[in-house]
Amino acid sequence: MSQKIGYPDYMREYIKIVEETRERRLKERYRRLSSDERLELLKTWHPDYKEGTKRPIKIGPSAGLMVPHEVANLIEAYPLIDPNDIDLSRIDYDVDVLIIGSGGAGTSAAIWANIEGIPAENILITTKLRFGDANTKMAQGGIQAADRPNDSPARHFLDIMGGGLYANDPELVRELVRDAPFIIKWLEDLGVIFDKEPDGTMIEVSGGGASRNRMHSCKDYTGLEIMRVLMDEALNRGINVLEFSPAIELLTDDSGNRVTGAILWNMETKEYYIARAKAVILATGGYGRLHIQNFPTTNHYGATMDGVVLAYRVGAKLRDLDATQYHPTGAAYPDQILGLLITEKVRSMGAQLVNIDGEQFVYPLETRDAVSAAIIRECYGRNKGVVTPTGVRGVWLDTPMVDIIRGEGATKRYLSSVYRMYSRFGIDVTKEPILVFPTLHYMNGGVCINKYGQVLGVNGIIEGFFAAGEVTGGVHGKNRLMGNSLLEILVYGRRAGISAAKYVKSGVSPGKLTLNHIPKYVEELEKIGVQKDRRAPMLLPEYRGEKVLSKAIPIFPI
Amino acid sequence: MAGQTESKKTVKIYIMGREYEVPAGITIMKAVEYAGYQYIRGAGCRGGFCGACATIYRLKGDYRLYTALACQTTVQDGMYLVQIPFAPAEKVRYNIEELKPTGSTVLALYPEIARCVACNACTKACPQELQVMDAIQMIKRGDIAKAAELCFDCISCGLCSIRCPAEIVHYHVFQLVRRLYGKYIAPKAKHLEIRVKEVEEGKFDMELDNLVKMSPTELKELYDSRDIESPEG
Numbered sequence: 001m002s003q004k005i006g007y008p009d010y011m012r013e014y015i016k017i018v019e020e021t022r023e024r025r026l027k028e029r030y031r032r033l034s035s036d037e038r039l040e041l042l043k044t045w046h047p048d049y050k051e052g053t054k055r056p057i058k059i060g061p062s063a064g065l066m067v068p069h070e071v072a073n074l075i076e077a078y079p080l081i082d083p084n085d086i087d088l089s090r091i092d093y094d095v096d097v098l099i100i101g102s103g104g105a106g107t108s109a110a111i112w113a114n115i116e117g118i119p120a121e122n123i124l125i126t127t128k129l130r131f132g133d134a135n136t137k138m139a140q141g142g143i144q145a146a147d148r149p150n151d152s153p154a155r156h157f158l159d160i161m162g163g164g165l166y167a168n169d170p171e172l173v174r175e176l177v178r179d180a181p182f183i184i185k186w187l188e189d190l191g192v193i194f195d196k197e198p199d200g201t202m203i204e205v206s207g208g209g210a211s212r213n214r215m216h217s218c219k220d221y222t223g224l225e226i227m228r229v230l231m232d233e234a235l236n237r238g239i240n241v242l243e244f245s246p247a248i249e250l251l252t253d254d255s256g257n258r259v260t261g262a263i264l265w266n267m268e269t270k271e272y273y274i275a276r277a278k279a280v281i282l283a284t285g286g287y288g289r290l291h292i293q294n295f296p297t298t299n300h301y302g303a304t305m306d307g308v309v310l311a312y313r314v315g316a317k318l319r320d321l322d323a324t325q326y327h328p329t330g331a332a333y334p335d336q337i338l339g340l341l342i343t344e345k346v347r348s349m350g351a352q353l354v355n356i357d358g359e360q361f362v363y364p365l366e367t368r369d370a371v372s373a374a375i376i377r378e379c380y381g382r383n384k385g386v387v388t389p390t391g392v393r394g395v396w397l398d399t400p401m402v403d404i405i406r407g408e409g410a411t412k413r414y415l416s417s418v419y420r421m422y423s424r425f426g427i428d429v430t431k432e433p434i435l436v437f438p439t440l441h442y443m444n445g446g447v448c449i450n451k452y453g454q455v456l457g458v459n460g461i462i463e464g465f466f467a468a469g470e471v472t473g474g475v476h477g478k479n480r481l482m483g484n485s486l487l488e489i490l491v492y493g494r495r496a497g498i499s500a501a502k503y504v505k506s507g508v509s510p511g512k513l514t515l516n517h518i519p520k521y522v523e524e525l526e527k528i529g530v531q532k533d534r535r536a537p538m539l540l541p542e543y544r545g546e547k548v549l550s551k552a553i554p555i556f557p558i
Numbered sequence: 559m560a561g562q563t564e565s566k567k568t569v570k571i572y573i574m575g576r577e578y579e580v581p582a583g584i585t586i587m588k589a590v591e592y593a594g595y596q597y598i599r600g601a602g603c604r605g606g607f608c609g610a611c612a613t614i615y616r617l618k619g620d621y622r623l624y625t626a627l628a629c630q631t632t633v634q635d636g637m638y639l640v641q642i643p644f645a646p647a648e649k650v651r652y653n654i655e656e657l658k659p660t661g662s663t664v665l666a667l668y669p670e671i672a673r674c675v676a677c678n679a680c681t682k683a684c685p686q687e688l689q690v691m692d693a694i695q696m697i698k699r700g701d702i703a704k705a706a707e708l709c710f711d712c713i714s715c716g717l718c719s720i721r722c723p724a725e726i727v728h729y730h731v732f733q734l735v736r737r738l739y740g741k742y743i744a745p746k747a748k749h750l751e752i753r754v755k756e757v758e759e760g761k762f763d764m765e766l767d768n769l770v771k772m773s774p775t776e777l778k779e780l781y782d783s784r785d786i787e788s789p790e791g
Contacts, residue, residue, distance in 0.1 A: 238651070
């Protein structure tokens with residue numbers, strides 16, 4: 001039982017305008033942007049180009065890299081622990097492969113390490129929240145793979161490079177598109193239920209910046225369906241998962257160029273655990289909960305960029321963190337769901353973006369950076385947005401077009417989560433359009449890796465250290481395309497898992513456990529005068545009410 | 559601006575019995591945080607996909623027990639609520655490669671589904687409004703395909719399972735059912751199999767190797783001139 005609020009009367013008046021222009025727009029195809037027009041639009045209206053929002057990192061292996069202040073504040077921050085308080089001789093978990101993070105990348109890495117010959121009992125997944133609490137579950141629209149006769153991995157490659165403004169690591173992209181069909185086949189064999197024609201042909205739709213219709217989906221629960229199958233498979237294999245125990249620091253050996261384990265922290269009992277591992281795989285995801293430039297986010301509760309912070313302290317290089325992905329269509333109304341994801345698949349299936357006059361202003365399947373910039377321009381440059389009762393600006397996503405174009409029932413069948421979310425608030429998306437505005441969605445950049453999933457420092461690979469998924473950078477360049485994040489976590493989760501297993505099987509002994517990198521990092525922080533109370537990783541965002549926080553006092557020790 | 563005064567309204571809610579005044583029109587999850595709680599358990603995706611925030615509540619003067627997702631439900635005046643931090647449930651281990659896609663496979667692994675008395679409490683509890691009981695009944699009839707379809711939008715919040723007098727753990731049962739359908743009953747994508755073979759044979763390697771070597775300018779030229787398939791196919 002919930003209160004079905006629907007639209008206030010004045011918004012209904014604006015909806016009438018959208019309805020009046022719909023029939024004409026059904027025949028209208030908005031012109032696509034040229035590459036130059038896209039760049040021009042980005043420079044003027046994309047939040048990445050807004051002045052005063054970034055600064056160069058001052059210390060560490062990627063000193064000089066421009067990043068948002070919110071990112072720099074966590075990178076230039078003191079550890080949560082004092083090495084003197086930690087007893088590294090009391091080892092709580094001693095494993096071959098330690099995987100930090102339990103989304104699609106971490107879980108597939110665990111499965112593939114096991115397939116590659118590491119016994120399940122020698123693999124440990126540790127995770128901040130519950131097993132599988134990650135952005136993977138929230139991915140709705142689909143997963144790309146060039147598997148139709150009119151498509152090819154080369155086309156997929158080209159789409160990705162253009163989408164990423166040619167800043168991508170071409171080697172990483174090559175492996176991504178080459179592995180893609182295999183990954184879909186693997187998922188099919190595991191029992192993932194894809195949308196298919198009766199003869200088994202995958203139903204594939206387009207996505208922004210894709211030149212072929214290659215988006216495979218499981219209704220609009222694609223990530224959830226993939227994630228729960230991966231979790232089920234990992235549990236069936238007997239892989240251990242430690243929940244509510246984020247890594248708060250990595251451990252290195254004397255050389256400083258090998259990762260040998262991690263310090264985990266039980267968020268409920270507040271005790272730390274020492275985990276020793278021959279190989280460590282970092283799969284901690286991205287940073288939506290940093291609310292860069294105060295944007296709301298589509299991301300899950302734990303998306304606080306912890307992995308980038310930890311990796312940087314042990315010498316990992318970073319890249320492309322100057323580029324943030326704002327998903328064009330976050331919910332702008334009702335306020336209860338502000339910033340939540342409205343999948344791009346709504347546009348793939350025919351819905352147009354429309355301003356207050358009922359007119360299109362951008363081709364709906366441009367790359368995400370361009371569509372977001374166009375929506376911001378429409379709302380703030382041209383004043384053609386609709387303002388909600390709480391003062392949020394947005395444009396219409398004309399959702400009733402989906403059933404008109406694809407047939408009645410298409411929305412309920414293929415976009416059931418969008419339909420459900422809005423009906424909870426008294427809006428029927430098959431009858432009324434919805435109001436949208438860009439929302440913080442994805443960390444385009446991250447930790448540098450090579451095609452084997454090995455983490456790269458200034459002097460080449462860091463031994464025993466692997467990473468996969470959103471925590472890494474390079475695959476997507478400056479802008480990720482729809483459907484390539486689910487693909488990336490599985491392609492590189494698998495590669496990291498296999499590489500870690502091979503590394504372990506090559507006969508390495510467990511490394512010495514030290515926190516030698518911490519005093520060095522702290523010294524650099526002191527040199528640049530970082531305030532002492534700025535500490536990281538963040539672990540959880542702070543959402544408690546101001547009134548409460550202003551009067552909260554810590555009475556219990558620790 | 560219209561509605562501004564409305565947003566200043568407050569409601570009284572009772573979090574585990576204790577009264578708090580919170581802004582009207584926000585979700586239960588945001589209200590709990592506004593009241594001063596920091597979630598460790600009970601918050602996951604915050605978008606209706608993960609089932610971490612299963613909530614039960616009653617309203618003043620109403621005997622019924624309601625279920626909801628805290629992140630998808632607006633607070634109401636007089637709501638007495640508690641979130642369920644964890645649903646105890648054992649997942650049976652199996653090797654999917656060794657199973658047959660039949661109702662008896664599911665019954666053998668989760669025999670308690672035979673205890674279903676068709677009371678429909680599960681269906682009433684489902685915050686996704688799924689036909690939960692029907693899905694269980696379909697399994698008992700051996701219709702794995704129909705059961706998988708009915709339970710596809712399950713987010714494993716566990717609210718059905720804590721209401722079930724037969725003590726069925728629906729979401730684990732449904733996971734098995736969906737995998738059986740996806741692996742054994744759904745028709746295979748032949749074009750996918752062909753493409754996987756082509757990739758393995760190295761059919762695309764030369765083209766990819768050439769692309770990897772190209773400069774951004776050369777790539778841009780190709781990108782700008784590529785033909786784009788209509789989204790309608």
